[in-house]
Amino acid sequence: MSAAEAKLPGNLQANRRLSQWVRIEPAGTVAVTPGKVEIGQGILTALAQIAAEELDVGLARIRMVPATTAASPNEGVTSGSLSIQDSGAAIRQACAETRAIYLAEAAAELGVAVDALRVEDGEIIAANGRRTSYWALADDALLDREATGQVAPKPPAAHRTVGRSAPRLDLPDKVLGRPRFIHDIELPGMLHGRVVRPASRGARLVTVDEAAARALPGVVAVVRDGSFLGVLAEHEAQAIKAAETLAARARWDERDTLPDRGALAQWLRTAERETTVIEERASDARAARTFSATYTRPYTAHASIGLSCALAHWTARDALTVWTHSQGIYNLRADLALALKLPPARITVQHAEGAGCYGHNPADDVALDAALLARAAGGRPVRAQWSREDELAWDPLGPAMVVDVSAGLDAEGRIVQWTLENYSNGHSSRPGRADQPTLLAAWHLAEPFPVLPAINPPMPAGGQQRNAVPLYDFPGRRIACHRVLEMPLRTSALRALGAFANVYAIETFMDELAAAAGKDPVEYRLLHLADPRGRAVIEAAARRAGWSGRRKTEGRGFGIGFAKYKNLGTYCAVVAEVEAEREIRVRRLTIAADVGLVVNPDGAANQIEGGAVQAASWTLKEAVPFDRRRVTIAAWEDYPILRFSEVPAVDVELLNRPEERAVGVGEGAQGPTAGAIGNAVFDALGVRVRDLPITPERIVAAMG
Amino acid sequence: MAGGITLTVNGKSRTVQAPQDTPLVHVLRNELGLKGTRFGCGANQCGACHVLLDGHSVPACDTPLWAAAGKHVVTVEGLAAPERPHRLQRALIEEQAGQCGFCLSGILVSAAALLEHNAAPTEAEVRAALDRHLCRCGAHNRIVRAVLRAATEAA
Ligand code: FES
Ligand code: FES
Numbered sequence: 008m009s010a011a012e013a014k015l016p017g018n019l020q021a022n023r024r025l026s027q028w029v030r031i032e033p034a035g036t037v038a039v040t041p042g043k044v045e046i047g048q049g050i051l052t053a054l055a056q057i058a059a060e061e062l063d064v065g066l067a068r069i070r071m072v073p074a075t076t077a078a079s080p081n082e083g084v085t086s087g088s089l090s091i092q093d094s095g096a097a098i099r100q101a102c103a104e105t106r107a108i109y110l111a112e113a114a115a116e117l118g119v120a121v122d123a124l125r126v127e128d129g130e131i132i133a134a135n136g137r138r139t140s141y142w143a144l145a146d147d148a149l150l151d152r153e154a155t156g157q158v159a160p161k162p163p164a165a166h167r168t169v170g171r172s173a174p175r176l177d178l179p180d181k182v183l184g185r186p187r188f189i190h191d192i193e194l195p196g197m198l199h200g201r202v203v204r205p206a207s208r209g210a211r212l213v214t215v216d217e218a219a220a221r222a223l224p225g226v227v228a229v230v231r232d233g234s235f236l237g238v239l240a241e242h243e244a245q246a247i248k249a250a251e252t253l254a255a256r257a258r259w260d261e262r263d264t265l266p267d268r269g270a271l272a273q274w275l276r277t278a279e280r281e282t283t284v285i286e287e288r289a290s291d292a293r294a295a296r297t298f299s300a301t302y303t304r305p306y307t308a309h310a311s312i313g314l315s316c317a318l319a320h321w322t323a324r325d326a327l328t329v330w331t332h333s334q335g336i337y338n339l340r341a342d343l344a345l346a347l348k349l350p351p352a353r354i355t356v357q358h359a360e361g362a363g364c365y366g367h368n369p370a371d372d373v374a375l376d377a378a379l380l381a382r383a384a385g386g387r388p389v390r391a392q393w394s395r396e397d398e399l400a401w402d403p404l405g406p407a408m409v410v411d412v413s414a415g416l417d418a419e420g421r422i423v424q425w426t427l428e429n430y431s432n433g434h435s436s437r438p439g440r441a442d443q444p445t446l447l448a449a450w451h452l453a454e455p456f457p458v459l460p461a462i463n464p465p466m467p468a469g470g471q472q473r474n475a476v477p478l479y480d481f482p483g484r485r486i487a488c489h490r491v492l493e494m495p496l497r498t499s500a501l502r503a504l505g506a507f508a509n510v511y512a513i514e515t516f517m518d519e520l521a522a523a524a525g526k527d528p529v530e531y532r533l534l535h536l537a538d539p540r541g542r543a544v545i546e547a548a549a550r551r552a553g554w555s556g557r558r559k560t561e562g563r564g565f566g567i568g569f570a571k572y573k574n575l576g577t578y579c580a581v582v583a584e585v586e587a588e589r590e591i592r593v594r595r596l597t598i599a600a601d602v603g604l605v606v607n608p609d610g611a612a613n614q615i616e617g618g619a620v621q622a623a624s625w626t627l628k629e630a631v632p633f634d635r636r637r638v639t640i641a642a643w644e645d646y647p648i649l650r651f652s653e654v655p656a657v658d659v660e661l662l663n664r665p666e667e668r669a670v671g672v673g674e675g676a677q678g679p680t681a682g683a684i685g686n687a688v689f690d691a692l693g694v695r696v697r698d699l700p701i702t703p704e705r706i707v708a709a710m711g
Numbered sequence: 712m713a714g715g716i717t718l719t720v721n722g723k724s725r726t727v728q729a730p731q732d733t734p735l736v737h738v739l740r741n742e743l744g745l746k747g748t749r750f751g752c753g754a755n756q757c758g759a760c761h762v763l764l765d766g767h768s769v770p771a772c773d774t775p776l777w778a779a780a781g782k783h784v785v786t787v788e789g790l791a792a793p794e795r796p797h798r799l800q801r802a803l804i805e806e807q808a809g810q811c812g813f814c815l816s817g818i819l820v821s822a823a824a825l826l827e828h829n830a831a832p833t834e835a836e837v838r839a840a841l842d843r844h845l846c847r848c849g850a851h852n853r854i855v856r857a858v859l860r861a862a863t864e865a866a
Contacts, residue, residue: 047810047811178804178812179804181815182815182819190746242729242737242741243740244729247753311847312813312814312845312848313751313811362813363810365847395752395753613850616852616853621848621849643754643756650845651838651841651844651846652842654849
């Protein structure tokens with residue numbers, strides 16, 4: 008097979024040149040240039056470990072270069088917990104081939120056979136003691152070729168860096184307060200921009216008195232294009248003030264466009280929709296008893312602690328450079344090109360780190376804001392940043408969902424028939440996937456782009472389909488998804504996508520059925536699960552949490568939840584321990600996870616812990632409030648999240664599976680955590696709250 | 712605004728030419744180039760922007776420049792000399808306490824204020840002292856462990 012035909016691992020397949028991924032630098036460093044980006048999840052550290060491993064150099068020699076459309080491979084979006092699979096596999100192969108190429112050079116130079124050479128931290132040493140190094144041999148021409156797929160990466164047993172905990176490369180800067188975030192970039196001559204969003208959804212700007220804003224000190228321009236309204240000023244505080252002044256003097260044509268929040272489930276069930284049957288399998292097994300229940304989750308915000316921010320600089324009338332914390336620099340470039348009517352090649356998109364994003368947050372939107380405002384900047388660069396209010400209220404929200412589940416049990420209490428149907432908007436409005444932009448400002452221009460309904464990524468990953476198919480061995484099953492096509496509130500990818508509500512529904516319902524069958528919840532799950540890795544995490548979490556020895560006391564409860572993320576990623580089981588007093592306190596989450604080969608054990612544990620805490624926050628507290636016109640969040644106080652005094656203890660056990668494929672860890676714990684908490688609440692109080700979040704009011708209502 | 716407003720920032724006297732109602736966070740970040748103080752809400756609701764003002768942890772987004780006149784401001788950059796990080800900074804790294812790290816500057820400042828007043832806090836006291844700080848990544852428990860670890864180390 009020729010090199011051009013060889014199937015290469017991960018994203019090396021589509022980006023085949025070694026020089027796109029790695030460069031040996033004479034100064035004694037290795038530049039690694041993935042197209043994946045750091046979003047606070049520690050991916051750069053894990054990828055650096057992989058590179059160091061295959062090249063046999065110390066981690067400190069690896070220099071991770073921020074992604075840019077000017078140079079980096081197109082690795083799509085950093086999402087779906089796929090970076091280790093897609094980018095890690097590519098870097099592993101590219102670095103293994105790089106090592107082989109440099110060893111061949113060294114062998115020629117030293118006059119020895121390649122297998123007489125070993126590499127120690129970049130020094131290439133022959134059996135006869137002669138030596139050279141990557142750095143002495145550094146030559147870009149050596150890597151200016153396609154990967155062949157002919158070099159085998161190291162077997163896991165030979166790993167020295169991969170599989171050991173490595174400290175995060177980005178943490179020192181963040182702890183010492185060094186400039187590192189996109190927010191900290193200052194370009195010479197930079198102006199500050201702010202956008203005034205419409206007063207409500209679908210509102211049209213009728214008039215705005217710009218004079219008062221223009222008269223404020225430091226104001227350079229007021230920008231208006233249809234209902235897109237913004238301001239540029241010399242100083243940030245001036246831009247904020249000018250935006251407030253403009254907002255107070257803008258008149259909008261407003262109407263009711265949002266559904267009745269009190270009847271949201273009803274709306275989701277009756278809105279125009281498209282139905283997809285995901286799986287249908289008939290079984291003759293006869294049910295002796297049938298059960299059904301409905302679970303819901305509300306619209307949920309990404310709620311990053313940092314504000315969405317971007318910089319834009321028109322370097323010519325038709326040439327733009329943008330700095331962004333987007334998860335997908337090429338995807339963003341495609342949408343900017345559509346919205347600005349420019350060829351993509353005229354736009355350079357450069358990544359800089361933002362705060363954690365947890366999915367598709369307004370990071371992409373603010374980049375278009377910056378580019379539109381910068382058109383009025385007379386060639387000066389512009390830094391645009393959203394307000395906290397807009398960050399929460401105009402976020403592409405995690406969609407509200409309704410999940411109907413029903414099951415038939417045979418005479419022994421085994422589940423023989425299972426159906427799950429869910430209703431929600433699509434779970435992705437990410438840029439770069441359609442011939443229309445999905446960036447917010449594009450909808451508000453004088454020549455507006457249409458609002459596209461959010462889509463669902465295809466199976467097996469899926470969006471609202473994600474984890475709709477239970478991993479359990481139910482003989483008869485029917486799984487269907489109803490994608491709502493009206494999108495009054497903008498929705499997109501929030502960590503775990505549909506898996507959160509689907510797993511919550513499945514795992515809560517499993518407990519309800521276990522109770523009906525008179526079985527222990529752990530035992531009941533194992534009864535329906537053949538998958539050995541799934542059984543292993545359930546057993547490990549139960550053992551570690553002391554499940555069989557747990558003691559029932561007043562107001563205290565234990566619950567378990569389990570899933571295999573996307574049915575192809577991380578296996579995760581969570582045992583929650585809650586105390587119910589005036590409100591629900593989650594005391595402890597005990598987690599067992601199997602992520603295949605673990606690249607950075609502490610980094611993986613950190614991600615799982617964080618995901619579980621965030622999921623506890625979603626489960627207990629979070630719901631985006633809205634009336635018939637707008638999301639009614641003005642500040643954090645309108646969207647509470649879990650605080651230090653409320654966060655449970657989290658204990659993570661990673662099952663060691665070095666021979667299994669490495670999978671991402673960031674999204675495995677969310678659904679199981681919600682299921683475990685819901686089940687623990689039932690254990691504590693004897694009531695089921697099937698609508699998230701599980702608030703004190705809902706518990707009181709459920710108690711009747 | 713003639714003559715400007717003078718304050719001490721990380722031990723150095725600084726005179727700032729900016730309107731006196733400018734929030735201190737913008738002065739620190741944009742006038743003085745101290746980007747370590749983060750901006751997360753502008754409304755005293757997230758804790759990202761906390762600095763020490765005469766030893767008290769306060770939100771710099773809700774502190775107008777005039778209120779800092781003549782006072783001592785310490786930002787995350789001023790907690791310790793860069794070559795010898797503060798024990799809290801060392802402990803955060805030892806515990807790998809943080810994911811995106813956006814919340815950490817404000818948390819460090821509040822934790823430093825806590826240890827000044829209470830050399831050996833309990834876990835509950837640490838959580839109470841940090842309760843005004845939001846962390847969306849769920850790094851809370853590691854951060855609490857880091858503060859407790861720092862408390863056991865010499866200043
Ligand atoms: S930015 Fe000051 S408290 Fe949020
Ligand atoms: S580490 Fe990301 S907000 Fe705290």
